[in-house]
Amino acid sequence: MRSRVRDDYKFMEIRDAIVSINQKVSLIGVIAEFDFPKQTRGTDCLCTLKIVDESHPKPGLEVRVFEENVEKLPHILSTGDIIQFNHVVMNIFRGEVCAVYNKKFSSFALYDGKDGEAFLPYQVSPKFRPRDLDKAFITGLRKWLVSFQIDEGSDNFSLMREIKEGEGINMVCKIVHVCEAAKDKWMAFVWDGTDARPASIFTRLKDEGDHPLPLHLEPLPFPRDVFCTFPLLGTVLRVNFYQGIEKSCLHSLNSGKWVKFINLAIEVDGGLWRGVLTPFTKLRYTTNEDNLVLERQRIYDLRLSAKSLLARIPFFSFPLTSQITEVDHKDVPCLTLMDVLTYSKVTAKFKCVVRVVAAFPWQAENFIYRGTYRIRLTLEDPTARIHAYLYAEDGEKFFGGYPSVDVLKRRRNVLLGMATASDDYGKEVEDGARNPPWMQCCLKSYYLSKSDPWGTRNYRIFDTMLVV
DNA sequence: TTGGGG
Numbered sequence: 364m365r366s367r368v369r370d371d372y373k374f375m376e377i378r379d380a381i382v383s384i385n386q387k388v389s390l391i392g393v394i395a396e397f398d399f400p401k402q403t404r405g406t407d408c409l410c411t412l413k414i415v416d417e418s419h420p421k422p423g424l425e426v427r428v429f430e431e432n433v434e435k436l437p438h439i440l441s442t443g444d445i446i447q448f449n450h451v452v453m454n455i456f457r458g459e460v461c462a463v464y465n466k467k468f469s470s471f472a473l474y475d476g477k478d479g480e481a482f483l484p485y486q487v488s489p490k491f492r493p494r495d496l497d498k499a500f501i502t503g504l505r506k507w508l509v510s511f512q513i514d515e516g517s518d519n520f521s522l523m524r525e526i527k528e529g530e531g532i533n534m535v536c537k538i539v540h541v542c543e544a545a546k547d548k549w550m551a552f553v554w555d556g557t558d559a560r561p562a563s564i565f566t567r568l569k570d571e572g573d574h575p576l577p578l579h580l581e582p583l584p585f586p587r588d589v590f591c592t593f594p595l596l597g598t599v600l601r602v603n604f605y606q607g608i609e610k611s612c613l614h615s616l617n618s619g620k621w622v623k624f625i626n627l628a629i630e631v632d633g634g635l636w637r638g639v640l641t642p643f644t645k646l647r648y649t650t651n652e653d654n655l656v657l658e659r660q661r662i663y664d665l666r667l668s669a670k671s672l673l674a675r676i677p678f679f680s681f682p683l684t685s686q687i688t689e690v691d692h693k694d695v696p697c698l699t700l701m702d703v704l705t706y707s708k709v710t711a712k713f714k715c716v717v718r719v720v721a722a723f724p725w726q727a728e729n730f731i732y733r734g735t736y737r738i739r740l741t742l743e744d745p746t747a748r749i750h751a752y753l754y755a756e757d758g759e760k761f762f763g764g765y766p767s768v769d770v771l772k773r774r775r776n777v778l779l780g781m782a783t784a785s786d787d788y789g790k791e792v793e794d795g796a797r798n799p800p801w802m803q804c805c806l807k808s809y810y811l812s813k814s815d816p817w818g819t820r821n822y823r824i825f826d827t828m829l830v831v
Numbered sequence: 832t833t834g835g836g837g
Contacts, residue, residue, distance in 0.1 A: 405833030429833060456834065463834090626835095643835060 374447075374500055378418035381460045383453045390462065391447040391500045392416045393476065393508055394648070395423045396625070399608040400433045401642035407466070410436045410611075414446060417507050421514045425461040426451065428471070433611065435466070438486055440614050442648040443476035445504050447484075447497060474501055477508040513648045520623070520655055522662075523598050524557040524678055526636060530628045530643070535655045536600070537621050539593055541613065544581040549609045551602040551616050552593070553638065556663030558678040558745035559598040561718060563796040564634040568725035568781070576721040576741050577633045578748040587817065591705045596666060596675060598745045602627075602638035612640055621656045623647040634720055634743070672696045676716045677745050680801035687777060688802045690714060691826040701746035703806060709816040712825075713806045717742040718799040719778050726791070727771035730758070740824065742804075751806060751822040761829055777831045778802070803827070 375388045392414030400408045408430055413423040426448060430436045437446065449470045451462040464471065470491040472484035482498045484491075520533045540552040566576055578584070580601040593599055604612055616622065625645040630637045649656060666674070673681075676697050695714045703713050721741035724730070730738050736758020742751050753761055762774060772791070776783060780799035786792050805826040811819035 401835090403833035407833055409834065411834080427834065461834090 376418035377416050377424045380453055386453050387450050389449045393504055394442050394444050394446055396645050396647045397439050398645045399611045399642050400436050407431055408433050427461055428464040430466050437473055442646055445474040445501055447472045477505045522557045523555045523559050526629050528629055528631055531626045532629050534624045534627055538616050538618050540618055541616050549604055552599050553602055554594055554597055554599045555659045556597040559636050560679055562631045562634045563798050564720050565796045567793055571721050571723045580635055580637055595699055595701045600636055600638050605641040621649055623649045675699050680716050687800055687831050689828045689830050690803050690805050699746040700744045700749055704747055709810050709820050711808050716801055716803050717744045718801055727775050728768050749822055751824050753824050757825045761827055774829050
């Protein structure tokens with residue numbers, strides 16, 4: 364009897380636990396992967412995590428934790444943290460071995476990973492009782508973890524430039540910002556140094572007046588000092604949280620940290636890419652020395668070091684086969700719209716490669732108002748969107764004087780990548796999604812009010828000619 | 832008891 368009590372307390376290596384089906388065991392391991400709480404069809408909430416130790420570094424053991432509410436589930440701060448389970452039951456579920464945490468008799472304790480020094484858990488379940496024995500195991504795991512590299516097996520991780528709509532994208536990215544974008548609506552901003560593919564635009568230009576194409580997915584524009592912390596090259600993907608899981612996601616997404624997402628959902632909204640963390644998304648262990656992280660940094664460093672005038676052009680505009688514009692200032696290097704947004708002076712001139720994703724007004728006959736060109740264009744590159752105006756003599760230069768409405772319509776259609784048709788009354792209507800071509804343009808920024816130069820900053824296209 | 836579905 365005495366020995367059974369002792370056995371109860373002893374940690375089992377994962378290698379031994381997986382052949383102890385239907386037995387109650389105690390385990391301690393490093394969290395290699397975890398997902399976010401979901402309500403089960405029964406009475407409980409569930410979160411699943413995968414633990415590894417030296418005896419079983421891959422693929423790890425799944426532990427399913429059932430608890431009566433989200434609060435009682437483990438709130439994991441980071442993959443790589445250490446978790447201890449007492450009295451979990453080894454089980455076979457759908458042909459796979461796993462450990463099941465039973466709220467009636469199991470307990471857990473969560474500790475910092477390899478960078479931790481303390482033996483005080485940061486979260487424990489009510490039934491947990493600490494013992495001296497735990498410390499030695501925590502120290503051992505922390506030591507082992509220093510040289511541990513996770514084995515990704517055959518899992519495929521997409522670059523930002525490979526994302527497409529659907530569920531189940533795996534990505535390695537750096538968190539560049541996390542904020543409460545609106546009340547109770549949190550958003551993470553992630554980046555891997557590559558450019559997302561331009562998305563088709565499905566909104567109608569005739570709605571542009573009342574419902575303009577958004578410049579960003581966050582409800583309010585950022586203060587400039589936040590933008591200034593964003594990378595200048597590569598797409599920053601906005602990531603939303605599936606309702607109710609923010610609380611368990613947020614603390615594991617810290618700015619500056621590289622993360623691996625498994626099963627990130629990808630949507631397009633207003634022609635902008637959006638990631639969604641769902642209850643089926645998992646976070647996987649990674650370090651700054653991870654091969655996949657190093658690979659992304661190499662790709663980015665290579666982009667940054669390119670010396671050509673076109674070094675910062677969008678990946679998908681290369682090699683700019685459709686030259687629809689000609690610009691003066693040919694010897695000036697191209698910049699990104701994030702360069703433009705974060706430039707240190709209000710008054711400046713730039714050259715960029717962008718797509719025109721919207722125009723207001725959209726009807727060619729309204730481009731000229733009281734004899735003067737006045738059009739607001741929405742410009743996009745992989746880093747940002749801005750409004751830029753085509754005004755007066757700059758419009759004249761752009762459209763080559765004052766051509767007939769038919770010629771203007773044709774040029775607009777090319778510029779915006781749009782098809783039009785006529786309705787039963789001969790009225791022009793838009794036909795289908797738009798896929799605008801890339802164009803080079805010169806941009807100048809200026810202010811409207813000297814008393815508030817940053818608050819009234821505007822952009823205009825200049826020295827640019829449409830040649831279609 | 833509960834447990835991703837295709």
